[in-house]
Amino acid sequence: MALKRPRIEGYAVISREGMIARNDGSFPDEIKIEADHKFYQDSVDRASAVANGRHSAEGGPKEKTRRRIILTRRVQRVMVDPNNALAVLWNPGTAPLEEAWQRLGIEDGTLAVVGGTDVFGLFLNIGYDAFFLTRAEASVPRGRPVFPGVGKDVPPSEIFTKHGMVLRDTRTLDAATNTVLEEWGPK
Numbered sequence: 001m002a003l004k005r006p007r008i009e010g011y012a013v014i015s016r017e018g019m020i021a022r023n024d025g026s027f028p029d030e031i032k033i034e035a036d037h038k039f040y041q042d043s044v045d046r047a048s049a050v051a052n053g054r055h056s057a058e059g060g061p062k063e064k065t066r067r068r069i070i071l072t073r074r075v076q077r078v079m080v081d082p083n084n085a086l087a088v089l090w091n092p093g094t095a096p097l098e099e100a101w102q103r104l105g106i107e108d109g110t111l112a113v114v115g116g117t118d119v120f121g122l123f124l125n126i127g128y129d130a131f132f133l134t135r136a137e138a139s140v141p142r143g144r145p146v147f148p149g150v151g152k153d154v155p156p157s158e159i160f161t162k163h164g165m166v167l168r169d170t171r172t173l174d175a176a177t178n179t180v181l182e183e184w185g186p187k
């Protein structure tokens, strides 16, 4: 029987130029927006599990209680994280997502993908069912982009379009800071 895959949702907050972090990996204060933080935490709460690179767990008091897929090249096979029984370590170079998902033991559900850059990029190819992109107005001109290739001349919209995704909805998350939430989905 074919292994199941989850519904896949992406979540990122970006600067005007499409950056999720500074060059040193730190999270810029300029794009810390309370309304987005609440939207993000509520969304990961609703998900059945979270997928993240080693430095991009969502934080907050519930982080340790969530089921999780941690991407790492340090393992060859999907295995339970020796430091966290609720998490599996997954190397996408050696096993498909479905194997990591099956190991979490969730029948049907949603996987919230929360970054960083390479992880967001990898899931573009696996296929998002929805990507929630929070656009802050603040400028962080250089740093780590939401997807590989995003930069001065390449907006995230170009990357979504290249991967067959369309803008489904736009709404204001926080009028005071002019922060907008875009929902992208498959055509």
Ligand SMILES: NC(=O)c1ccc[n+]([C@@H]2O[C@H](COP(=O)([O-])OP(=O)(O)OC[C@H]3O[C@@H](n4cnc5c(N)ncnc54)[C@H](OP(=O)(O)O)[C@@H]3O)[C@@H](O)[C@H]2O)c1
Pocket: 011, 012, 013, 014, 019, 020, 021, 025, 026, 027, 052, 053, 054, 055, 056, 057, 071, 072, 073, 074, 090, 091, 092, 093, 114, 115, 116, 117, 118, 119, 122, 144
């Ligand atoms: N603004 C936002 O929405 C947002 C979202 C997420 C993160 N961030 C920020 O961005 C920073 C990003 O950190 P980061 O660039 O270090 O990214 P990261 O994805 O959190 O961590 C990178 C590590 O994840 C693993 N990894 C990533 N892609 C992989 C792949 N395709 N296959 C196997 N393993 C993979 C590797 O771990 P190993 O070294 O173990 O092999 C890699 O060293 C965070 O510190 C956070 O501040 C911001």
